Amino acid sequence: xxxxxxxxxxxxxxxxxxxxxxxxxxxxxxxxxxxxxxxxxxxxxxxxxxxxxxxxxxxxxxxxxxxxxxxxxxxxxxxxxxxxxxxxxxxxxxxxxxxxxxxxxxxxxxxxxxxxxxxxxxxxxxxxxxxxxxxxxxxxxxxxxxxxxxxxxxxxxxxxxxxxxxxxxxxxxxxxxxxxxxxxxxxxxxxxxxxxxxxxxxxxxxxxxxxxxxxxxxxxxxxxxxxxxxxxxxxxxxx
Numbered sequence: 288x289x290x291x292x293x294x295x296x297x298x299x300x301x302x303x304x305x306x307x308x309x310x311x312x313x314x315x316x317x318x319x320x321x322x323x324x325x326x327x328x329x330x331x332x333x334x335x336x337x338x339x340x341x342x343x344x345x346x347x348x349x350x351x352x353x354x355x356x357x358x359x360x361x362x363x364x365x366x367x368x369x370x371x372x373x374x375x376x377x378x379x380x381x382x383x384x385x386x387x388x389x390x391x392x393x394x395x396x397x398x399x400x401x402x403x404x405x406x407x408x409x410x411x412x413x414x415x416x417x418x419x420x421x422x423x424x425x426x427x428x429x430x431x432x433x434x435x436x437x438x439x440x441x442x443x444x445x446x447x448x449x450x451x452x453x454x455x456x457x458x459x460x461x462x463x464x465x466x467x468x469x470x471x472x473x474x475x476x477x478x479x480x481x482x483x484x485x486x487x488x489x490x491x492x493x494x495x496x497x498x499x500x501x502x503x504x505x506x507x508x509x510x511x512x513x514x515x516x517x518x519x520x521x522x523x524x525x526x
Contacts, residue, residue, distance in 0.1 A: 464488035
């Protein structure tokens with residue numbers, strides 16, 4: 288897979304301009320059709336161990352981790368899609384896609400850290416079974432989730448989200464990317480050059496305004512995670 292040579296990562300898919308649901312198959316397909324270098328999405332595990340794609344811990348007020356998968360199906364996304372399983376989402380992401388990496392966020396468990404590690408292993412096995420390894424980058428706010436992925440696959444591309452570790456600390460742990468809220472980098476501007484010097488990938492989220500997008504471009508971030516991929520592509524054209 289030869290990833291697109293742009294920094295555009297569609298946050299929860301390319302959903303906003305076309306009024307699509309976040310984390311929908313339609314939003315993922317739109318990101319692929321736009322040739323984004325990445326499309327980000329969020330994964331939880333249900334009470335009966337099904338892996339599903341949704342940002343919030345609840346789906347239509349049902350707490351995902353305490354609800355069986357079949358019970359989630361009584362509700363749909365705004366476009367009529369059911370809540371996607373990870374299997375369905377990865378399968379869609381592998382279709383007619385040679386450029387867009389699947390940026391898979393494993394959500395920290397609301398139940399326990401250990402459950403988070405269990406979810407990480409189940410997610411990793413699903414990626415393996417679908418032969419999606421070449422297309423997948425793992426991200427999480429929970430460092431334990433990323434260390435579990437690295438125990439299973441030492442060279443897996445992992446990026447940490449929480450913003451509380453220096454580039455050097457990430458490097459020592461085998462994590463290849465600092466995927467932090469852009470305000471973290473603005474507060475710690477030296478981290479940008481320090482990361483570049485030691486080969487840590489720079490990814491900023493969620494960068495939406497023209498001013499902030501231009502700031503990220505000016506600092507040569509490897510990835511810029513945004514709800515406004517169309518705007519970012521326009522700014523890239525002007526460079």
